[in-house]
Amino acid sequence: MAVDVILGLQWGDEGKGKIVDFLAPDYQIICRFQGGPNAGHTLKFGGKKHVLHTVPSGIFRSNLINLIGNGVVIDPITLAKELAAIKAAGIVLDGNLLVARKAHLILPTHRLLDQASEAFKGKSKIGSTLRGIGPTYMDKTGRNGLRVGDLTSGDFDKKYQALKEKHLGLLKIYPEFDFDLDQEEKYWMENLDQLRSLPFVDGEYYLNEALSEGKRVLAEGAQGSMLDIDFGTYPYVTSSNTISAGACIGLGIAPKNIGEVIGITKAYCTRVGSGPFPSELFDEDGTKLGKLGMEFGATTGRARRCGWLDIPQLKYTIMINGVTQLVMTKIDVLDSFETIKVAKSYQIKDKLVSTLPFDICDQEISPVWQSFEGWQTSLDGITAYEDLPGRARGYIQDLESTLGVPFSMISTGPERSKLILRS
Numbered sequence: 001m002a003v004d005v006i007l008g009l010q011w012g013d014e015g016k017g018k019i020v021d022f023l024a025p026d027y028q029i030i031c032r033f034q035g036g037p038n039a040g041h042t043l044k045f046g047g048k049k050h051v052l053h054t055v056p057s058g059i060f061r062s063n064l065i066n067l068i069g070n071g072v073v074i075d076p077i078t079l080a081k082e083l084a085a086i087k088a089a090g091i092v093l094d095g096n097l098l099v100a101r102k103a104h105l106i107l108p109t110h111r112l113l114d115q116a117s118e119a120f121k122g123k124s125k126i127g128s129t130l131r132g133i134g135p136t137y138m139d140k141t142g143r144n145g146l147r148v149g150d151l152t153s154g155d156f157d158k159k160y161q162a163l164k165e166k167h168l169g170l171l172k173i174y175p176e177f178d179f180d181l182d183q184e185e186k187y188w189m190e191n192l193d194q195l196r197s198l199p200f201v202d203g204e205y206y207l208n209e210a211l212s213e214g215k216r217v218l219a220e221g222a223q224g225s226m227l228d229i230d231f232g233t234y235p236y237v238t239s240s241n242t243i244s245a246g247a248c249i250g251l252g253i254a255p256k257n258i259g260e261v262i263g264i265t266k267a268y269c270t271r272v273g274s275g276p277f278p279s280e281l282f283d284e285d286g287t288k289l290g291k292l293g294m295e296f297g298a299t300t301g302r303a304r305r306c307g308w309l310d311i312p313q314l315k316y317t318i319m320i321n322g323v324t325q326l327v328m329t330k331i332d333v334l335d336s337f338e339t340i341k342v343a344k345s346y347q348i349k350d351k352l353v354s355t356l357p358f359d360i361c362d363q364e365i366s367p368v369w370q371s372f373e374g375w376q377t378s379l380d381g382i383t384a385y386e387d388l389p390g391r392a393r394g395y396i397q398d399l400e401s402t403l404g405v406p407f408s409m410i411s412t413g414p415e416r417s418k419l420i421l422r423s
């Protein structure tokens with residue numbers, strides 16, 4: 001069987017958690033393949049809201065396995081809090097949540113380095129979630145990192161101390177950065193027990209065996225393709241490969257095993273943190289999108305920047321991911337708009353451009369807008385495509401023909417049940 005991949009096509013927060021939770025019963029294994037507690041994936045059902053950071057969004061479904069893959073970076077403190085919330089919601093963890101031994105650990109000093117580095121950057125800061133993501137991936141590629149499997153080795157303490165000392169040396173670059181490590185470190189050590197209580201697996205063997213037995217696997221991306229370390233709006237990106245290719249690296253599966261690539265886009269666009277965002281709005285429409293869409297980060301609570309859909313940007317991420325199906329979320333947020341716009345192309349100096357320029361961070365890009373008449377009626381909770389008003393269908397169909405990929409799902413509200421299935 002193939003591994004289907006769900007990922008975000010914009011700058012994150014596209015609604016990946018909701019869609020993974022909805023589709024999870026069709027699969028036997030749900031895996032996260034990159035990122036860490038910088039992610040915040042929101043699920044809503046039974047009148048309750050759940051936010052996941054490290055745990056795959058299949059955890060609330062019964063009879064399936066969730067795997068935190070080797071490409072993920074794990075903070076034992078955040079994970080312990082997440083496990084407590086999951087248990088409080090009535091979920092029994094009895095072998096249904098596995099952790100890949102090759103996943104890297106976020107140390108308290110990784111978080112300090114992240115904070116110090118961002119503070120030092122001043123105005124040019126990335127707008128990181130300050131969860132220690134960048135420094136942990138730096139240690140991974142620098143071949144210094146500590147992995148989950150190291151927790152069971154006899155010399156874990158020695159390895160931990162060596163890495164911590166290295167970090168303390170690095171922190172001296174920022175003499176004005178004040179910190180209290182002792183308390184955090186104590187807390188981190190205590191919370192390791194929660195991580196140790198989960199079964200560790202060699203994720204690559206586990207998944208390849210499962211695939212050869214015909215099991216259905218869904219890979220859940222974090223962040224969005226425009227935050228990819230290679231293809232995003234560098235340097236305003238995260239430190240992992242968020243695109244579909246990242247699923248192979250972050251799980252240990254071969255490219256030939258990738259099946260459907262399900263790309264999610266909001267019906268408009270948001271970004272949290274610094275960096276270029278060509279279709280960003282600074283007017284009343286932008287404020288209204290933020291208000292109606294309740295655009296505040298699920299991890300940091302920061303207000304998200306809002307804008308209209310960006311066609312060159314979406315075409316780009318559809319291309320690099322090999323998207324086979326699109327999902328549109330939050331179409332209900334557009335209900336009251338008289339006019340809805342999309343950026344069809346960009347005006348850069350005196351040229352019309354429909355691809356993303358290399359130097360996207362350093363030049364002025366003016367979107368060339370296409371307008372659609374709004375439907376001005378509530379789509380909240382609609383579950384049949386035929387029940388959508390003609391103008392909403394027109395918006396979807398126009399985008400499909402421009403983007404060249406069909407929308408197989410349209411989400412009409414945050415709750416699990418508020419979804420149109422088209423195929």
Ligand code: GDP
Binds near residue numbers: 331415
């Ligand atoms: P993720 O990081 O991609 O999982 O997305 P987040 O959870 O960070 O942000 C998506 C937000 O939109 C969450 O608050 C969801 O509950 C909410 N949401 C998801 N789908 C819809 C939808 O179709 N309509 C509305 N109004 N909200 C949605």
Ligand code: IMO
Binds near residue numbers: 035039129134273
């Ligand atoms: P989910 O999975 C939105 C952004 C941060 C910052 C940049 C780098 O919920 O979609 P990092 O902490 O990785 O060093 O931050 O990336 N960012 C996200 N934005 N959704 C996310 O995850 C994000 N994870 C990181 O705001 O601009």
Ligand code: MG
Binds near residue numbers: 012298
């Ligand atoms: Mg999120």
